[in-house]
Amino acid sequence: MGMGNPLLDISNEVSKDILAKYDVKLDSAILAEEKHMPIYPELVAMDGVQYIAGGATQNSIRVAQWMIGEAGQTAYMGCIGKDDFGKQLKDCATADGVLAHYMEDETTPTGTCAVLVCDGERSLIANLAAANNFKETHLETPKAKEIISSASIYYSAGFFLTVSVESLLTVTKQAADANKIFCLNFSAPFIIDFFADQVAAALPYADYVFCNESEAEAYGKKHGIGDDGKDLAAVALKVCGMPKVNGARSRVVVFTQGSKSTIVAKNGKITEYAVTPLAAEALVDTNGAGDAFVGGFLAMLYRDEPIEKCVDAGHWAAGVVIQNSGCCFPEKCEYAA
Template sequence: MTKFSGSLMGMGNPLLDISAEVPTSILEKYNVQLGNAILAEEQHLPIYKELVDSYNPQYIAGGATQNSIRVAQWIMSANGKPGQSAYMGCVGTDEFGTLLEQCASSDGVKVHYMKDATTPTGTCAVLVKDGERSLIANLAAANNFKPSHLESEEAKAIIESAKLYYIAGFFLTVSVESLKVVAEHALANNKTFCLNLSAPFIIDFFADQVATALEYADYLFCNESEAEAYGKKHGLGSDLKEVALAIAASPKKNPSRPRTVIFTQGPSSTIVACNGTVTEYAVVPLPKEELVDTNGAGDAFVGGFLAGLLAEKDVGECVEAGHWAARFIIQQSGCTLTKACELKL
């Protein structure tokens, strides 16, 4: 075991993406909408085999937080910061778990998975239609992460060394207790804690867990559909700038720094709220013929933003790094890092 001495730690649900182009009939058959992310229910379970049998899928290392950490590391490596990131989550002791570990490690991320021999590694069906995507996650082993894993010597070294922590909202369905261990360390040591709301269903059905995590968040990310869901759930109206300001001003455990709220809106401008002020950052449009797949765009944006934060850039420069990373990823199939990063921070 080599002791971690990097600056970025992520914790989340490691999933192997099973990604395929599908006809509308598949979306209708499984009752899913494009642009959405859901947890698999009984009715969805046959889709994984159907994709494998009939749609020649790609297998891509995924899970929202792991994607963001991989992208951040890709950018940091290109800027002379190899070995800066680590990631924790739970996988099975199977081929998919091995594949996930190989992929993240090859991108320069130090992986410290909890391994569950009794449950298969989680998978995510990525249904791609006309460049849009719908996600159906079967958490499996990812659902079994326990706070006890954070007691290992390696986990302690990672938590101690890191300066910036990122957890996506999907993890709120798994182990709020584990999130609090990391968030409390960040709070006690005045380090930066970042959270993503991740999906409308998290906001609608895990409101207490979101409220618990949000108090720790120095940076809060979400997209426009999640922002709308939050505004509706909490009676904040439909003006996303007002919703962003309200979240930025909501209770916060570390008063020494203001909360910054970042709403991405696909090709529309990114909204940033902090200290009672809203700023918008335009997105450079991508010609439609260059768009391959929006899967991973939000994850990549966060990865670029985190890399910017660690390079001590201002928020505007962090947003631009996020835009650059998202633009790169939507020209790939899935969240795949197909060439050397050309972004200089």
Template sequence: MASEGILLGMGNPLLDISAVVDQDFLNKYDLQLNNAILAEDKHLPMYEELASNPNVEYIAGGATQNSIRVAQWMLQVPSATSYMGSIGKDKYGEEMKKNSRLAGVNVHYYEDESAPTGTCGVCVVGGERSLIANLAAANCYKVEHLKRPENWALVEKAKYFYIAGFFLTVSPESIQLVAEHAAANNKVFSMNLSAPFICEFFKDVQEKALPYMDYVFGNETEARTFSKVHGWETDDVEQIALKISEWPKVGARKRITVITQGADPVVVAEDGKVKKFPVILLPKEKLVDTNGAGDAFVGGFLSQLVQEKPIEDCVKAGCYAANVIIQRSGCTYPEKPDFN
């Protein structure tokens, strides 16, 4: 059984504001379906308009928070997971707190006085969606918050840590503190490559954290970008996973690299060897939304890892969680998992 507080995540919390809209709405804000963009000034009034929509749904989002919520759901142990990140002092921040606590996650948010809670507008037309992210307060996390006794206590209590690469753009100092604590106390520290732009434009801070990573997660696009940035001259995902796993390492553990490839097998590189695991294939008509699939995979994986299950079980749980999520709108799930 997983104990209380065994897994701690840190990242950029975003409140997904999801509603069914019409083509006129998209035209008004110059939006395209099947697209994800960062909000510009012209998009800002859209969030209030979405919020006033009678069918609006609020879902606590952001990559790390999605993974932590999914791990919590898979574990079904109250407060097995904790999470830190920055929100604003506003109604969306309150919505995020309520949402996360209902999910059973022990959240300790830093509340920024000046910036609004980060949001992601999810505009749905005919089952397709357009995503507009406004980081806002998520960008304002301070390492001082992590150092507060009540928050550092979560670090002390946790045995496993997970941070998406996106947090490298916000507080690399916080990541380093947690990474060094994990190494010094023989705990498990894991991160995600998260996006090609992280591998390209935040290469230095990513490289500084990499020696501490016991598990590195990513998808095939991120892996290939990582390879290109480091001059490895290979597009072979298995080779790249191996090379990442062999990157110099701090601490006693050997690094394990886990790369997902959509409908193709999951690649796991460990101890100089590569294993491949098939995913659960889904008929096209059952696919609702791939948004959050990678986050859900990590959440499922971590739910078994913290129970010290073998890697095969971790991957199976990851594939199960991703399969559930892509059949639903947003990173949401039924009340109870039926994974065994």
């Protein structure tokens, strides 16, 4: 089960001039400010615009469902508007086999994310809109209760920490009490820098922690560990050893580094897993690569596979997604599970 911010990605190829115009760094993820609002109609007006079901957690759940194969093995909650974009998100999730139990806000439009693709890298500007209005009361609906009680693994990207920490903690406490698995993703440096209290509230419940090298470095710098984030292995070990509510499970920390090896910390030990390189000409769009890694990892975790198999599936899923525009994948999953 995933909880997050459902967004419709509005994706297009842009020049570096567009990035400069909106003061956006290459390969970054930010929340939209007033100055960014014109980017959405500008992207729509360009040739080649694509609309793709998005939102970090939703992406990971869609990939996990794809790799598990049997429909209905995953569920997702978030808040959408009662509009065409919301319907598009719902139709996409359902077509992918995900049980989407959205909260619907009748007064606020569905959230969107500008995906600026430049030289194969992507920059994201998220306008949360309705996604920002998820309420803990949604967890009291009969369907939500059914989903929460039947799930064995719970996942949330750090972006949801900006919306409803109370909702996340309600679910994580139930997970800890039932000795079920909760996975958390740091998601972006700005989450670590500006929502540190929310991260600190969720982290004690996390059995698995995911992030990329930029987020790991930001965490190390923020908390003065691992030579201010320069030593990623030291940061991973520190996060791994932080207090946990559920002492029955040891924490696993997973740091991806793009094409470089993935760092895994568990039980005070670091293991690195090499990434099979992808030919430069095969790279289309890195948007969704990290989400896909988590999706592949979760699919194998669901099957109770060992860590090395989870990481391998994550690498494979990310490799598939970066050969497509947005977090998209072929109809059939060819992964040799």
